[in-house]
Amino acid sequence: MNIHVEKSTETLNASHLTFEVESKRLLNEVSITISPGELLGVIGPNGAGKTTLLRLMAGILKPKSGSVLIDGASISDMSVKEVAKKVALISQVPGFTFGFTCFEIVMMGRYPFMGRLQVESTLDKKIALGAMRATDTEQFMDRTMATLSGGERQRVFLARALSQQPRVMLLDEPTANLDISHQLKLFQIVKGLTSSGMSAIAAIHDISLAARYCDKLLILNRGSMLAFGTPKDVLTYENIALAFGVEVNVYTDSVINSLALSVIRQIPQANN
Ligand SMILES: Nc1ncnc2c1ncn2[C@@H]1O[C@H](COP(=O)(O)OP(=O)(O)OP(=O)(O)O)[C@@H](O)[C@H]1O
Numbered sequence: 001m002n003i004h005v006e007k008s009t010e011t012l013n014a015s016h017l018t019f020e021v022e023s024k025r026l027l028n029e030v031s032i033t034i035s036p037g038e039l040l041g042v043i044g045p046n047g048a049g050k051t052t053l054l055r056l057m058a059g060i061l062k063p064k065s066g067s068v069l070i071d072g073a074s075i076s077d078m079s080v081k082e083v084a085k086k087v088a089l090i091s092q093v094p095g096f097t098f099g100f101t102c103f104e105i106v107m108m109g110r111y112p113f114m115g116r117l118q119v120e121s122t123l124d125k126k127i128a129l130g131a132m133r134a135t136d137t138e139q140f141m142d143r144t145m146a147t148l149s150g151g152e153r154q155r156v157f158l159a160r161a162l163s164q165q166p167r168v169m170l171l172d173e174p175t176a177n178l179d180i181s182h183q184l185k186l187f188q189i190v191k192g193l194t195s196s197g198m199s200a201i202a203a204i205h206d207i208s209l210a211a212r213y214c215d216k217l218l219i220l221n222r223g224s225m226l227a228f229g230t231p232k233d234v235l236t237y238e239n240i241a242l243a244f245g246v247e248v249n250v251y252t253d254s255v256i257n258s259l260a261l262s263v264i265r266q267i268p269q270a271n272n
């Protein structure tokens with residue numbers, strides 16, 4: 001007898017994710033799906049829950065309820081190492097790394113693939129070097145992280161995530177410290193990866209940049225989903241006014257053929 005198993009077409013499925021700290025609800029029933037090759041942008045005001053959502057998806061935080069499935073498997077059933085083989089997170093506030101050289105940091109992306117006491121293979125080194133080349137960080141290889149500028153450091157963290165060769169890349173405000181050239185370069189790198197099947201989620205404050213590069217957008221507001229869909233569906237005057245308390249003009253920039261947004265003014269008596 002042939003048993004037909006339906007193969008999931010979703011890379012990532014977050015279902016009814018809820019997270020609380022000391023009975024304060026930081027994330028409320030968030031459900032999203034991402035297909036192979038999609039880039040999802042998460043936008044929302046400071047404190048909306050963007051970082052919390054990414055940390056839940058990376059398995060760093062455990063939800064109060066709800067689940068995160070990657071390729072159909074729940075990350076709550078996986079070890080930290082197993083999750084790290086599938087998910088790479090570039091944090092908004094990275095941990096202490098100052099004493100390490102940039103090459104050492106990028107090589108850390110290979111650790112989930114190495115056995116205990118195993119030294120890096122030639123292939124691991126090749127992958128790490130390729131990641132440094134792609135992010136324009138080869139030049140910093142032997143320097144310690146302490147000697148790098150904020151944007152340079154951020155590119156090294158991107159290289160570490162690239163060397164993990166993840167199924168899903170989570171980026172928490174990846175362009176915050178980058179100059180406009182490196183902002184474009186970052187999105188081109190991420191889009192290059194998604195075009196070969198990786199999925200990505202990025203928390204982004206620059207809404208025009210998010211509209212330009214993301215396939216889907218999620219607006220989070222006070223821990224809840226305000227809107228989820230294509231940039232065209234999500235980026236409405238009403239949604240932005242509700243989430244941010246500002247009036248905006250959403251228009252199509254015909255030069256780059258993308259939605260863009262200009263801020264008009266704060267709405268008086270807005271709660272934000
Ligand atoms: N351990 C904690 N205890 C109490 N409150 C917390 C804790 N962690 C996060 N919060 C609160 O949860 C809310 C969501 O935080 P989160 O970092 O997810 O926001 P964010 O959307 O990433 O904001 P930003 O745009 O400023 O990075 C914030 O109000 C934050 O103060």
Ligand SMILES: [Mg+2]
Pocket residue numbers: 050051052092172203
């Ligand atoms: Mg954040």
